[in-house]
Amino acid sequence: AQSVSQHNHHVILSEAASLELGCNYSYGGTVNLFWYVQYPGQHLQLLLKYFSGDPLVKGIKGFEAEFIKSKFSFNLRKPSVQWSDTAEYFCAVSPTGGGNKLTFGTGTQLKVEL
Amino acid sequence: GAVVSQHPSWVICKSGTSVKIECRSLDFQATTMFWYRQFPKQSLMLMATSNEGSKATYEQGVEKDKFLINHASLTLSTLTVTSAHPEDSSFYICSARDSIKAGESNEQFFGPGTRLTVL
Secondary structure, three states: OOEEEOOOOEEEEEOOOOEEEOOEEEOOOOEEEEEEEEOOOOOOEEEEEEOOOOOEEEOHHHOEEEEEHHHOEEEEEEOOOOHHHOEEEEEEEEEOOOOOOOEEOOOEEEEEEO | OOOEEEEOOEEEEOOOOOEEEEEEEOOOOOOEEEEEEEOOOOOEEEEEEEEOOOOOEEOOOOOOOOEEEEEEEOOEEEEEEOOOOHHHOEEEEEEEOOOOOOOOOOOOEEOOOEEEEEO
């Protein structure tokens, strides 16, 4: 079975600071990788996803993530965060052809201060 | 974009009663829906995969007789928590995959969740 770990549980940044949230997964086969965001009081929304091809994936709102296969990592980055990025971020993995079941990490609560 | 709704958004019930939660895909068809449970400050845990017209597939440790799932149409799945107890209090979230686009990606669209409190 696959597992996902997110190293940072709580992150506090000032506006305009750069962001990197770590995500590592454990699985022996090929995977699809996702980052979801949950703004306060709202439902989960997809930020970006990786299926194949270019390991550097660009998503919405200026976020990007890089899949490093050798490190089983899919870290999320944003060069300059905004107060509106305050939310909880979840990394998720799904084995390709594995019934599309998502396994989520424990989430990272990001707070951006003005 | 694809929209998934859940009803009710929150419910309070007495111990021993049953509660039904609906999950609807509003603008697409979904042969597969998923039910998750989220405890406070924790991640989403997959409970079961709901397949239209067939039995749901439950994850290990999830009691299928306690959490009844019905997926009678391409746009509706229901989760019924039977004989609810305080330990069943949680945030229940559903998601759905677009059947037509299934070959392109396995992206899931999430509902807003249902907060269940059992007294």
